[in-house]
Structures are given as C-alpha cells and as structure tokens.
Amino acid sequence: MVGQLFFGWLGNKMGRKRIYGVTLKLMVVCSLASGLSFHHNPESVMATLCFFRFWLGFGFGGDYPLSATIMSEYANKRTRGAFIAAVFAMQGLGNLAAGIAVVIISARFKNSPAYQTDPSGQADYVWRIVLMFGAIPALLTCYWRMKMPETARYTALIAKNLKQAASDMSSASTLTS
Incomplete structure (x- = not known):
C-alpha cells in the first residue's frame, strides 16, 4: 500500500512513464x-532476502496504480474497461506461468546427478x-513501456504541454488500434 501511495503520487508529479520505469527497474x-x-x-540469507523482497513489494505496489492509470489514459471510453481488465487478467496468467516455471526448474534439478549427491x-x-x-x-515490460510516449492526458493536464500531448496522442492511437 505504501508503494501504491508513494509511486502514485510521484507519477502525478513527475510523469507516469518515467515513474513506471522506476518501479519496473526496482522490480528487476x-x-x-x-x-x-x-x-x-x-540468518544473513534471510535478512537480505527479506530486505530485497520488501523493496520488490514496494515496487509492485507502485506498478499497480501506474499500470491502471496508464491504460485508462491511453484508452478511449469505449475500450477503457477492456484495457484495464486485460492488465489485471495478465496477473492470473503470470501466476500460472510462474507455477509452470517452478515445476520445470524443480524437475530439472531433481533429475540432475548433482541432486543425488547434494540435494540441499x-x-x-x-x-x-x-x-x-x-x-x-x-x-x-520495461522495454515495451519505454517505447511508448507519455500519456497525453498527463502531458496536457499536468505538464501543460498541449503541443506534445497532441503529438503523443497521435502516436499512441496507432499503438492502441
């Protein structure tokens, strides 16, 4: 929740694209x-693991509101709901893919000769x-997101750059069509 509040606020101040990139880099x-x-x-493994997992969660917290905001600002009224639903539906696919990856990696190591001599x-x-x-x-996500322009709504309403917003809107319309 703290990551959501902090990065949501920061995204409003410095730009959604820029801060979304920060959250993605933090997660990586x-x-x-x-x-x-x-x-x-x-003990040191647990301490460092907890430290990095905390900051990973902080980054994920920022990813949620920024993803929803970016998608809603790119979409028109007709497609907005579908875009946001697609963003959050990908979480389920990600969970499924993670489970499959764990099974594959575990099976690979369990069948290795080294596992027979040193399982732990x-x-x-x-x-x-x-x-x-x-x-x-x-x-x-970082690669694809950084290729997209800043959302036109942010550029027009918060950054007050109408010329850039119009340019971004025309380039984004080819991405969402």
Whole structure:
C-alpha cells in the first residue's frame, strides 16, 4: 500500500512513464538480488532476502496504480474497461506461468546427478533461480513501456504541454488500434 501511495503520487508529479520505469527497474533489481541473497549463514540469507523482497513489494505496489492509470489514459471510453481488465487478467496468467516455471526448474534439478549427491545444495539453487526469473516479465515490460510516449492526458493536464500531448496522442492511437 505504501508503494501504491508513494509511486502514485510521484507519477502525478513527475510523469507516469518515467515513474513506471522506476518501479519496473526496482522490480528487476530486487528480483535478481533476491536470488543472489548473501549466504554466509542462514540468518544473513534471510535478512537480505527479506530486505530485497520488501523493496520488490514496494515496487509492485507502485506498478499497480501506474499500470491502471496508464491504460485508462491511453484508452478511449469505449475500450477503457477492456484495457484495464486485460492488465489485471495478465496477473492470473503470470501466476500460472510462474507455477509452470517452478515445476520445470524443480524437475530439472531433481533429475540432475548433482541432486543425488547434494540435494540441499541443489535446492538452494532452485529457489534462487525461481526468484530471479521474476525479473524477466519486468524487463520485457520495461522495454515495451519505454517505447511508448507519455500519456497525453498527463502531458496536457499536468505538464501543460498541449503541443506534445497532441503529438503523443497521435502516436499512441496507432499503438492502441
């Protein structure tokens, strides 16, 4: 909730596209860092894992309102509901894909010769790889999102740049058609 409030407010001040990029980069870094949690002893692994997972959740909190706002500002009245529903329907597909990835990675390691000699060491790799895979959707989203212009509504109403808003609206209309 704190991430939603903070990044929603910041998106209104600095631009949705810019802050959405910040939240995505935060999610990528924290997903990768979660898998690379320091492992001198179990306590340090848990401490660093909790630290990076907290900041990952903070970034996800910012992603929710910005995703909904960006989609609603790009869509016209007729398609707005479908666009927002599509954004949040992707969460279910992401959860399904994550479950499939866990099963595949677990099966791959369980069938490896190294698992037979050191099962706990191999299990350590599995959860780390699974957590780091979470960076892939955020990286893909970051790439596609950064290619889109700032929403015309933000540019016109908050940044007060009507000429740029008209230009952004014409380029965005080709993206949403």
